[in-house]
Amino acid sequence: MLERRPFPNPQALRVFLCVVQEGSVGRAALSLGMTQPGVSQHLRTLEAQLGHALFHRQGRRLVLTKTGQDLLPEARRAVQALEEFMKAAQAIERLERGRVELGAATTMAVYVLPRYLTEFKRLHPEIRITLESGSSERLAQRLVQGEIELAVVEAVEHLEGFERKLFYEDELVVIVPPEHPWAKREEIEPERLAEVPLIVREPRAMTYRVLGSAFEQAGLEINPIFYTDNHEVTKRLVLEGAGVGIVSSVVVRPNVKVGNLRVLRIKGMELRRLFWLIYPTEAGNPAADALREMLAS
Amino acid sequence: MLERRPFPNPQALRVFLCVVQEGSVGRAALSLGMTQPGVSQHLRTLEAQLGHALFHRQGRRLVLTKTGQDLLPEARRAVQALEEFMKAAQAIERLERGRVELGAATTMAVYVLPRYLTEFKRLHPEIRITLESGSSERLAQRLVQGEIELAVVEAVEHLEGFERKLFYEDELVVIVPPEHPWAKREEIEPERLAEVPLIVREPRAMTYRVLGSAFEQAGLEINPIFYTDNHEVTKRLVLEGAGVGIVSSVVVRPNVKVGNLRVLRIKGMELRRLFWLIYPTEAGNPAADALREMLAS
DNA sequence: GTTCTAGCATAAGTATATTTTATCAAAAAC
DNA sequence: GTTTTTGATAAAATATACTTATGCTAGAAC
Structure with a gap:
């Protein structure tokens, strides 16, 4: 019983193309690495499935019929599309896609x-x-x-x-503009942060949470007046003289280099931030x- | 043992597409008219063959991986190309191609x-x-x-x-211009054709062979002075008054209608031509x- | 929490395809 | 003529596709 499948057997299509190209069943079999009867049978099956002869058997010579000629480009396209699929998968393997x-x-x-x-x-x-x-x-x-x-x-x-691996180690620092009275200092006592307008990221942000829990552990309180959702805003405010900021040190590395912001540690506080690859x-x-x-x- | 084939199984590709579309293995199975384990297995086989996971199994939910998303259009293209092939074959059946x-x-x-x-x-x-x-x-x-x-x-x-079937019945006739002395006649005796300049097709042509063998059977000779390889040339020559032509009657049907050529039978000669479909x-x-x-x- | 249910995975069995080996027949070469 | 080449066919072996039966796990219902 011939199963009515929605598409042709791609192996048979490949055989079809190869027979056309090689001009003979035997050579096609050789080129495809299979036996001659296998090729013969694929052709027969394909022709039966299509309901059309693809080759005209003139003696022991095979000549494409009109129908065969007509279907040839379609067959090529189909085989090529399948090959493209496999190539795409291999390209992914090789990072070319x-x-x-x-x-x-x-x-x-x-x-x-x-x-x-x-x-x-x-x-x-x-x-x-x-x-x-x-x-x-x-x-x-x-x-x-x-x-x-x-x-x-x-x-x-x-x-x-999931696994994790340490990616980056950073710490929270206080930033002030160069004209600020603290600008020459290396460190600042945590208590003194209460004396200045403090600019930090919003309480939901990890930056704030690290800071908050460190102060809590030290039995101190923190009272920011500005909350921002963006490090750049914090920096900007500090640059404009609106107050003292607390940010990750990596955020201000370029500013420190240029010299338009000064960085201070908070004395006696461990404000390291560890970033992990997960x-x-x-x-x-x-x-x-x-x-x-x-x-x- | 996993056979290393040059292309993916198109059925598996179809299953892949259907699972993506339906969003679930079970529904895909239903839509494809097969059982759920069949679908599962196709996916597994395809993934094994590609060496990539196509779906991320999050609980009982399937989500396409990046690789899957990436290969999706290729899979679509391949399946479509195969369908096009079948459609082309069917179009040939319906004379739409x-x-x-x-x-x-x-x-x-x-x-x-x-x-x-x-x-x-x-x-x-x-x-x-x-x-x-x-x-x-x-x-x-x-x-x-x-x-x-x-x-x-x-x-x-x-x-x-091969088989044959009668397609068209025609006869060879003499043609003359309307001014010609024979113009009013219906028939002409074969002997009299020797008196005029005769224009016929080349000896290789069937027209000539039919004529030649008829004259031979009648014990007469034919002596054309013009041989042409084209009926139109014969007509032209006759129209110009160069002589008397012998052509298939179908060739001059329009001229007879217009009236610029006259047609005569050759008396007592059977010059029928039968054309067959083979x-x-x-x-x-x-x-x-x-x-x-x-x-x- | 515990049980139930939905939904996918797996295993084993069966049917169907694919491919091979062995053989035949016919055309081409000698 | 004989031999060689080449394709078709049959039967057997193998691989593949699909099924039924069953297990497993996460989410839903209780």
């Missing part, structure tokens, strides 16, 4: 990752990269859902099926693996 | 077939027609080689695997079958 989506805490996304991503893009120009910034919680959720394959975040409790234990996407490898080194 | 190549004796090709072919083209605009004119021998050879699927020729000995006994090309049907009716 594909995409990577990763998530990162805002600080990392804005001040650290661009350099790496640019380099990655230079090495693998065909890979499309999507960078999403968000909270640790949100990114953890995205990881579990498989929406992102790599995250750079601070403190995250262990996730089933990624699925078992490798999946070659592009994601390569990017992780680059970030981990 | 295809080609026909036929051969005909020159007289038929020039003076009779165009009308039919125009009508056929009107009925089936997508069919490409190629008309080749040539000698009976040549066309018989082309038929056997499968180069043409239909021929309209005079006398041909029986060909193995075609393979077993039908192959639907377009060729349809054309033959039209010509036969």
Whole structure:
């Protein structure tokens, strides 16, 4: 019984093309690495399925029928499309194609990752990269859902099926403009932060949470007057003389170099921030693996 | 053991697409008319063959991986190309596509077939027609080689695997311009053809052979002074008063109507020409079958 | 919490395709 | 003529596709 399938057997199509190209069943069999009866039978099956003769059997010579000539380009197209599919899969393996989506805490996304991503893009120009910034919680959720394959975040409790590796070590620092009375100091006592207008990121942001819990542990209070949702805004406010800021040191590295902002540690306080790479234990996407490898080194 | 095949299984591709579209293995199975384990297994096989996960299994939910998203359009393209192939084959069946190549004796090709072919083209605009004119021998050879699927020729000995059917009955006639002394006559005695400059087609042409053998049978001789390879040239010469022509009656039908040429029978001579349709006994090309049907009716 | 349910994965069995080996027949070469 | 080449066919072996039966896990209902 002939099963009515929605498409032709691609192997048979390949055989068809090869017989046309080689001009003989035997040579086609050789070229395809199969036996001659196999080729014969594929042709017979294909012709039966189509309901048309593809070859005119003149003696022991095969000549394409009109129908055969007519279907030839379609067959070629179909075989080629299937090959393209396989090639695409192999290209993904070789990083000549594909995409990577990763998530990162805002600080990392804005001040650290661009350099790496640019380099990655230079090495693998065909890979499309999507960078999403968000909270640790949100990114953890995205990881579990498989929406992102790599995250750079601070403190995250262990996730089933994921590993982590330290990526970047940073600390929170106080920033002031060069004209500020504290500008020449290296450190500042935490109590004195109550004396000045303090500019920090919003309470939801990890920056604030690190700061808040450190003050709490020290039995002190913190009373910011400005909350921003953006490090650049903080810097801007400080530059304009609106107050004293607290930011991650990486955020102001260029400003320190230029000299338009001064950095101070907060005396006796441990305000380190550790950023981790979080990624699925078992490798999946070659592009994601390569990017992780680059970030981990 | 996993056989390393050059392409993906198209059924698996279809399953892949369907799972993506339906968003669930179970619904895809339903929509494809197969069971859920069948779908699961196709996905597993395809993923194994590619070496990439296509779906991220988050709980009981399937989400496309980046790789899956990336390969999706390729898979679509491949499946579509295969469907196109089948559609093309079906279109040939419905005469919405295809080609026909036929051969005909020159007289038929020039003076009779165009009308039919125009009508056929009107009925089936997508069919490409190629008309080749040539000698009976040549066309018989082309038929056997499968180069043409239909021929309209005079006398041909029986060909193995081919049938014939009468298509057109014609006769050779003498033509003269209206001013010619014979212009008012209906018939002319064969002997008198020796008195005038006679214009006929070249000895190789069937027209001449029919004429020659008829004269031979009657014990007469024929002595043309002009040989042409083209009926139009014969007519032209006659119109110019260069002599008396002998042509197939169909050739001069329009001239007779207009009145610029007169037609005479050759008395006592049987100069009928029978044109036959010759075609393979077993039908192959639907377009060729349809054309033959039209010509036969 | 506990049980229930929905939904995918897996295993084993069966039917169907695919491919091979062995053989035949016919055309081409000698 | 005989031999060689080449394609078709039959039967057997193998691989593949699909099924039924069953297990497993996460979310839903209780």
